[in-house]
Amino acid sequence: MSAGSLRRIGVSARLVARDLARNRVAVALLVVIPIVFYGLVAATTGDRDIVFELAAGGRRLLTENERHLSLLFIGMVSISGLSAFLAFVLVLRPLGADRRLAFEGYRPVELLLAKVCVMLAVAVAVALYVTALLPIFFRPARAAGVFLGFLSTSFVYATFGMVIGAVVRRELEGIMLILLLVNIDAGWLQSPVFYAHARNQALIRLLPGHHPAQITMVSAFTTLALRPEIVAAVEYAVGGLVAAAGLYWLRVRVRA
Amino acid sequence: MVTDGTVLEARGLAKRLGRRQVLAGVDLTVGRGEVVGICGENGSGKSTLMRVLAGLLPSDSGEVQRHDTLGYAPQLPLLYDQLSPWEHFHYFAAARGMLQQVWEEGARQLLERYRFTQWRAHPVALLSGGTQQKLNLALALLANPAVLLLDEPYGGFEWETYLRFWEHVRELRAAGRSLVVVSHLFYDRADLDRTLVLHDGRLAEAR
Numbered sequence: 001m002s003a004g005s006l007r008r009i010g011v012s013a014r015l016v017a018r019d020l021a022r023n024r025v026a027v028a029l030l031v032v033i034p035i036v037f038y039g040l041v042a043a044t045t046g047d048r049d050i051v052f053e054l055a056a057g058g059r060r061l062l063t064e065n066e067r068h069l070s071l072l073f074i075g076m077v078s079i080s081g082l083s084a085f086l087a088f089v090l091v092l093r094p095l096g097a098d099r100r101l102a103f104e105g106y107r108p109v110e111l112l113l114a115k116v117c118v119m120l121a122v123a124v125a126v127a128l129y130v131t132a133l134l135p136i137f138f139r140p141a142r143a144a145g146v147f148l149g150f151l152s153t154s155f156v157y158a159t160f161g162m163v164i165g166a167v168v169r170r171e172l173e174g175i176m177l178i179l180l181l182v183n184i185d186a187g188w189l190q191s192p193v194f195y196a197h198a199r200n201q202a203l204i205r206l207l208p209g210h211h212p213a214q215i216t217m218v219s220a221f222t223t224l225a226l227r228p229e230i231v232a233a234v235e236y237a238v239g240g241l242v243a244a245a246g247l248y249w250l251r252v253r254v255r256a
Numbered sequence: 257m258v259t260d261g262t263v264l265e266a267r268g269l270a271k272r273l274g275r276r277q278v279l280a281g282v283d284l285t286v287g288r289g290e291v292v293g294i295c296g297e298n299g300s301g302k303s304t305l306m307r308v309l310a311g312l313l314p315s316d317s318g319e320v321q322r323h324d325t326l327g328y329a330p331q332l333p334l335l336y337d338q339l340s341p342w343e344h345f346h347y348f349a350a351a352r353g354m355l356q357q358v359w360e361e362g363a364r365q366l367l368e369r370y371r372f373t374q375w376r377a378h379p380v381a382l383l384s385g386g387t388q389q390k391l392n393l394a395l396a397l398l399a400n401p402a403v404l405l406l407d408e409p410y411g412g413f414e415w416e417t418y419l420r421f422w423e424h425v426r427e428l429r430a431a432g433r434s435l436v437v438v439s440h441l442f443y444d445r446a447d448l449d450r451t452l453v454l455h456d457g458r459l460a461e462a463r
Contacts, residue, residue, distance in 0.1 A: 004353055008351070008353075009351070010349050011346065011347065011350040012347070012350070013347070015336070015339060015343055015347050018339065018343070019338045019339050020337050022336075022338035022379060022443070023337075023338055093337065095338050096334035097334045097335055097336050099312060100330070100334045100395075101326055101347065101348065101351050102326075103310060103311070103312060103326075104348050104351035104352055104395075104399070105352050105353065106350075106351045107353040113438075122365065122435075216424070254310075254312060255311045255314050256310050
């Protein structure tokens with residue numbers, strides 16, 4: 001990659017970050033949603049012990065506090081929704097202006113790399129923030145592992161947000177898709193309590209939220225190895241990123 | 257008129273959008289230093305033609321030959337909501353690989369000429385439609401391209417800025433720049449070297 005290309009990516013990343021940071025609705029959602037979600041769970045969930053099974057736990061039954069489990073689960077749900085939404089906004093809203101920049105001389109790959117840099121920074125920020133709020137309610141066994149689980153949730157869902165941003169024409173369609181995906185996958189099927197008794201567990205294991213959920217839960221409640229789940233989550237994120245890159249290029253390219 | 261060579265050439269452009277044949281064999285040649293106006297009813301395909309000429313939309317058949325650098329101002333401003341005009345200039349200058357000193361001087365002149373210097377640091381979302389249109393045009397002009405495709409560039413301009421626009425067009429023409437301007441206003445014809453009408457998907461000389 002040439003020096004000129006790197007300079008253009010740098011300018012683009014700075015301006016994309018400013019464009020996003022000045023979006024007050026997005027920033028407000030980022031700050032408020034995790035607090036509200038955690039607060040609601042803490043206020044409404046009881047202290048009983050529940051028995052559940054983790055896909056990555058070798059079919060071992062675990063007995064844990066329901067509130068702790070629910071807090072972790074809702075943390076993942078808030079991260080997946082926020083990351084997908086922010087990445088979606090990063091791609092869809094400026095698509096027309098991006099095309100114009102491509103006409104002016106930017107290569108689509110340069111614009112995309114700048115967005116990916118910002119998206120990664122956003123994903124890290126979201127995961128850090130949601131992890132930092134968790135000790136207010138409880139301290140998981142391996143906090144660093146839980147952060148890794150939240151981070152992989154953030155990456156995987158951010159790439160899916162980018163894919164949706166590169167596919168849909170209007171914002172409403174995209175938001176509906178994100179809500180559906182987050183609700184069904186992260187907010188329902190990946191719940192370890194649901195998973196323990198679910199039919200067609202293989203189908204649930206194929207969904208994007210599965211491996212990040214396993215990293216989070218395994219870290220919080222066991223001492224089992226995380227590596228296989230981390231590798232699988234990275235594969236999902238890279239796959240999503242490649243799909244997003246291809247779709248974005250199709251939307252932004254200029255014919256010579 | 258200064259014409260010593262063709263800078264933009266389109267032959268047999270056809271484009272169908274949905275069930276509608278919007279362009280049906282458009283031929284267009286633009287010479288150096290020529291100002292061409294394109295008129296036509298609403299929905300006649302003027303913006304589609306401009307996008308095809310710019311390379312932003314593929315034609316179904318026909319070809320476009322661009323012999324020099326191109327600038328394009330779309331009808332609807334395509335801008336970043338939360339970035340200021342100055343940040344837009346920076347972004348677009350980076351796309352063209354312009355030196356900082358050069359683009360900053362060019363941006364200052366454009367802000368002054370089109371009378372929106374006071375808005376240079378405000379996010380686009382807070383600017384009026386007319387000011388956004390000024391920025392939309394200024395971004396196409398920043399790199400001083402040889403050929404400018406301007407799709408209704410002065411919608412929302414106040415009278416003074418509108419006059420300044422045509423004054424700028426005359427300066428650009430004198431400097432050998434070529435312009436294709438989409439317009440509804442026959443008032444503009446005095447400043448056009450040729451006026452073409454897009455009707456039934458084809459271009460014809462206006463009577």
